[in-house]
Amino acid sequence: MQKITNLTNGPIELDGKDGKKIVPAYGSVEGEFAGEYLTILEASNAVTVEAIRPAKADAKSKGKQ
Numbered sequence: 716m717q718k719i720t721n722l723t724n725g726p727i728e729l730d731g732k733d734g735k736k737i738v739p740a741y742g743s744v745e746g747e748f749a750g751e752y753l754t755i756l757e758a759s760n761a762v763t764v765e766a767i768r769p770a771k772a773d774a775k776s777k778g779k780q
Contacts, residue, residue: 717753718745718765727761738762 719736720743721727729736732747745767748756757764 716745716767716769717748718743718767719748719756720763720765721761722763723761729756 719729719738721738721741724740726740727738729738729744729746729748730752732749736744736746738744753764756762
């Protein structure tokens with residue numbers, strides 16, 4: 716799963732594995748995106764791409780602390 720953050724002052728429409736996603740200006744969305752698509756997004760410098768852990772992994776790590 717990835718978090719895409721829009722660095723522009725306009726919305727961006729993205730093609731996620733589960734359908735279209737709209738990222739608001741300076742906002743972010745989380746979802747699954749194809750590897751090649753992420754490479755193109757990162758090269759555009761219009762967005763940042765962060766890998767995030769699924770909620771289940773986060774819940775397990777919180778229980779161990």
